Amino acid sequence: MSMLRSYAHLFTRYRLSYAFGMMVLLVTNAAYMAIPRVFGAAVDALDGGAARRQVMLYGGAIVGLAAVQAVSRIASRIWVLGISRRVEYDLKELVHARLVRLAPSFYNVLSTGDLMSRLTNDVMLVRAMGGPGVLYFANAVLLWILGIGFMVTLSWQLTLVVVAPLPLMAWIVRGMAHRMRAYAVASRESLGALNTTVQENLAGAQVVRSFDLQYVQTRRFEERSQDYVGWALKESWTRAQMIPLVGLTGGLSYVGVLGLGAPLVAAGRLSLGDLVAFISYVAMLAFPTVAFGWILSLLQRGSAALERLDQILQAPETIASPAEPEPLVATGGISVRGLTFRYADAMAAYGGLGGEALAASQQARRAALLDVDFDVAPGEFVALVGRVGSGKSTLLKALMRLVEVPEETVYVGNADVNRLDLSQLRGHMAYVPQDDFLFSTSVSSNIAFGDPSASAESLAAAAVRAGLDPETSGLSQGLDTEVGERGLNLSGGQRQRVALARALVTDAPVLVLDNALSNVDTQTERVILAGLTEERQRRSIIAVSNRITAVQDADRIYVMDAGRVVDAGRHGELIARPGLYAAMHEQQQISARLERY
Amino acid sequence: MDAGQEARRSRDLRILKRLRPYVQQHAGLLVLASLTLPLLAAAQLAAPYLLRLAIDRHVTPAATGDASALGGLWTLILVFLAIQVGEMAMRFIQLYLMQLAGQRMMHDLRMATFRHLQRLSMSFFDRNPIGQVMTRVTSDVETLNELMSQGIVAMARDLVTLVGIVAAMAWIDWRLTLASFVVLPFLVAILAAVRVRLRDAYDRSRTLVARLNAFLQESLTGMGVIQVFGQQERKRDEFRALRDDLLRIDLSGVRYSSFLSASVQAATTVATALVLVYGGFGIIGGTVTVGLLVQFLEYLRRFYMPLEDLSDKYDTLQRAAASTGKIFALLDEPVTIASVVDAPTLDSFEDEIRLENLTFAYEDTAGEGQPVLKGIDLSLRRGEKVALVGATGAGKSSVVKVLQRLYEPQQGRVTIDGVDAREFELGSLRRFFGTVPQDVFLFTDTIGANIGLGSEHVEDDAIERAASLVEATDFINELPERLETPLGERGANLSFGERQLLAFARALASDPAVLVLDEATSSVDSETESRIQRALHNLVADRTALIVAHRLSTIREVDRIVVLHHGEVREQGTHEELLSMDGIYACLYRLQYDSTIDTGPAEAADIVSV
Secondary structure, X not given: OHHHHHOHHHHHOOHHHHHHHHHHHHHHHHHHHHHHHHHHHHHHHHHOOOOHHHHHHHHHHHHHHHHHHHHHHHHHHHHHHHHHHHHHHHHHHHHHHHHOOOOHXXXXXXXXXXXXHHHHHHHHHHHHHHHHHHHHHHHHHHHHHHHHHHHHHHOHHHHHHHHOHHHHHHHXXXXXXXXXXXXXXXXXXXXXXHHHHHHHHHHOHHHHHHOOOHHHHHHHHHHHHHHHHHHHHHHHHHHHHHHHXXXXXXXXXXXXXXXXXXXXXXXXXXXXXXXXXXHHHHHHHHHHXXXXXXXXXXXXXHHHHHHHHHHHHOOOOOOOOOOOOEOOOOOOOEEEEEEEEEHHHHHOOOHHHOHHHHHOOHHHHOEEEEEEEEXXXXXXXXXXXXXXXXXXXXXXXXXXXXXXXXXXXXXXXXXXXXXXXXXXXXXXXXXXXXXXXOOOOEHHHHHHOOXXXXXXXXXHHHHHHOOOOOOOOOOOOHHHOEOOHHHOOOOHHHHHHXXXXXXXXXXXXXXXXXXXXXXXXXXXXXXXXXXXXXXXXXXXXXXXXXXXXXXXXXXXXXXXEOOEEEEEEOHHHHHHOOOHHHHHHHHHHHHHHHHHO | OOHHHHHHHHHHHHHHHOOHHHHHHXXXXXXXXXXXHHHHHHHHHHHHHHHHHHXXXXXXXXXXXXXXXXXXXXXXXXXXXXXXHHHHHHHHHHHHHHHHHHHHHXXXXXXXXXXXXXXXXXXXXXXXXXXXXXHHHHHHHHHHHHHHHHHHHHHHHHHHHHHHHHHHHHHHOHHHHXXXXXXXXXXXXXXXXXXXXXXXXXHHHHHHHHHHHHHHHHHHHOHHHHHHOOOHHXXXXXXXXXXXXXXXXXXXXXXXXXXXXXXXXXXXXXXXHHHHHHHHHHHHHOOOOHHHHHHHHHHHHHHHHHHOOHHHHHHHHHHHHHHHHHHHHHHOOOOOOOOOXXXXXXXXXXOEEEEEEEEEEXXXXXXXXXXXXXXXXXXXXXXXXXXXXXXXXXXXXXXXXHHOXXXXXXXXXXXXXXXXXXXXXXXXXXXXXXXXXXXXOOOOOEHHHHHHOOOOOOOHHHHHHHHHHOOOHHHXXXXXXXXXXXXOHHHOOOOHHHHHHHHHHHHHHOOOOEEEEEOOOOOOOHHHHHHHHHHHHHHHOOOEEEEEOOOHHHHHHOOEEEEEEOOEEEEEEOHHHHHHHOOHHHHHHHHHOOOOOOOOXXXXXXXXXX
8 A cells, every 4th residue: 555655646647637537427426326316206296196298307307317427427437547548658658767777787687578577467457456446436435425415315214224234345345355365365376386387397398308297297287276276266255255245235225225115105204206216226336336346456456566566666776877977088998997796796786576586696696707907098909808708798798887887997088987977988889799689670770779860871881881781691671671570580690790780880989899790600700800990990999709810900809717807918929828818719720620520 | 340350350259169178178167157147137137026016015005005005015025135145145156156167267278288388399499488388378378267257157147137138128018118228229329330449449459559568578678789879768759659659549449438338328327218208108197107117227227237348348358369369379289299109118228229310400480490410320339338529519419309309300210229219108218318408407396306306207215316326415415404405496596516416316316228418518616527527427337328528537438439520420439549530529629628728628619619
């Protein structure tokens, strides 16, 4: 409930619309509840020997009420349900806006699937709470208030009889709702266990088959499924009681109205028409009463969903621009001093989302970077070489603050990156990440992602420089080729070249290549690299590569091992002395020989 | 409505029909639940009738001064109450039975899906992302539950009630009935017109929601790129544009559904007015009583109410059809690797296992792929230990997978003592090989359960024996609950070496005829390294073993080395023989094992991956 209060603003910003919706809702319900009165009056008139004309008048009055009711009902539904749609998308936007600000470490903690489920299912539950939940709740309350108002004018004794079962009903519903919530929690946990079983069975598909575990796994799945069914049925058992029990209390009202109303009529203290009206009221109040139970569950599920969304909205923004950023002097120079970084430290920030558990793993606790010093002078071509997992990519990410960088360790243009405006810092670098992610649009739109204002000519030029010459690149429709979901219509090499073009189209003073050509064949790679020498006139280049041939022309090569920089120098210097670089160089030469077998 | 939508709808119906066997499975429950339908309808009809009796026989006479008329009223009230109680009991029974049938059906469908998944081969999992498959077993099945519990029977109930009400009304007074339903044709016309638009809005909304979800999914996956290129604002604009479209459609949907529900309400009210007027004339003429008027009024209310949420029901039905379609698409996925009928089990072998002219390619989505094994011939004699070496991508792991029939080769075969491996019962063939895969997959369960894997082929003491043989007992005994210690998700609380030892123990626990070991490539500290080496030595002692080797010390354990290169067997022999050939093996050896090169054995393989 406190969760609801902190997100009340989602709803209260539409308070005027809500208020208007409530007003028309009041009108529609007033018209609705007036009908039995008119009907009762008509019955009394008939009882007193009314003429046909009079009956027609009463009928006309009811038709008039029908018209009022129809118009106001449409208005109230459109207003209130419409707001809930707006709330839904406001909430989605709020979460989306948060998500684009959260650091990459957040995405290591919460999987895309989990995030998607929160963005879709949970947001929908909140909508159900703010739309139908609010509408039916208000409707029920208004109907009762109006109903009681109309009934009291007829007979306070009978009104009491109709209202008397209400506390009983409230008590029943409360007790049941309590039990239902307990069962719902248990069944959700059980469902979680069931899902884990499926998840592991699929992720471990090979182990399951290798060890012939299909039968064992099926049996376990069956147990879990049965357990879940058990809890769900317990919940249904209670739910199935609730609706009839609430209905029965309505039935009790009928009994009371007839049993007490008839003697009142006999005694002349109530007219026949009034009794008929009362009978109608009892029937009309039954539905909103039954709906209360349902409204309650909407409310519960909605607030639980808000809680899950709150975890995203409250997740710390670990990488953000400072309030008063320093100006970035665009030199292309970079220096790193004594940088140590552990992924665990970043993950631990996401406590409620299971970040601690991830941070506890050995992999995360290891220092990905350990006391690293690293320099790039303006206009230099610097390379990083080392084994897989030695920290090269992490170092590149630190330069752009894609990982949480400690104060006073990384300087770009002589300013601590933590004191620079984030978009300025990143705009300073043209990055080709290792993971060649593309958006599912055309090749040219993907290239334009680097610089949305780029002209068609400069897009084409960037494509050529990245080795995507329309004549030779094998793209069926040139730059208009649709890349498909995640770029899967393209080959790995083509994807990498699009990603390279996306970086080349910018005029950022630093070009950052993370194994950017690993899937491109050696021939094409050579052409692209030759083109990049031209690039060196304009900007600094930092390149990570697993292939030494790709970086041997670099002004300086840093050799990394287990998070440390273990050596640095020119290619000639490095191969001259024994060490990791020389070893890797020799290995790659042997590999090249091996390829020829 | 265009033809495409019409086709979609008939397809939806076809899909829903496939649920029939699952529904029939619980026919008993459903029949029982539907038995309550006429009773419920009867109760619905009886209550207004009793009201009429009460008014005409007791209240009206009493109002005109006949005090004795109240005499039988309480009997009537008690009958009324009894019917109410009965109706509610029926309703409870019906609601619960429906949930029971629904949940059981979901269980069946879940089991069918899961069982089918167990029979699918690895190539299916290469083609389909786990998340998507998970959705089939979880949320899609759950959506169907809605159909069962809210859709089918509720509709049947409404239908029976509607028919019952019309019949009862017509039987009592057909002229008054006509008056009550004069508005019905107008209502039906409105409903028909609005419903087409509403369906349209729902359909378009569904398409847009799918697009929005695809957009979100892509944004989340590509968040790194978005942030690096500072395109957050642009993505927000794109999001807003999509949202505005969707909001517009959704709001039009809301408008139509509001119009629909308001028309039903207005129709009820107008019908009430008509009943009042026409009934009032009847009262004046003496042909109609006040009680009858009330009875009709009650019937009207009960008649029109179910019409109100028709559009919601349509939506439920469509969503259920979509989910059902996806589930059955999964169930239709062909099982490509299975045992032949009455296949004998494979427990042991006498002589040798042979791979004959094996050609194999991983199939991509188009069903084609580059062969990774090209005409491999390889033999493994009983008691022999053979190492498989080669650069990354040479096809070593694929040999292991084909051997276990995790994948089917396009050409050639595997024989055991001369018998085609496909003739043996699949499970026994796979158990015949005890495997240690390159990546150790651990389940969220106890250490012991991760060794024994819950298999009925592993006895309890075999777990301890296996653990002690690979010297895993040392670290296990240090854990708080020893073998009963639960592992965190994917064994996050274990070190690499410990995981490796567990994998060894797991392979040993079922006492397989042949050990197949795909050595991990990760480099480890020297202490762990020697622990793993000792364990590996114990593991393969006195056994037939095929080892995809990455470590020099492992190579020294074996009788024979087979060199794979680009999917072909290129060299074969002992370490010395192969070195003296100065060919591929010599290259590989220098690359991976030469101690003069100061690099771990592990990542060497990664660097080779060109």
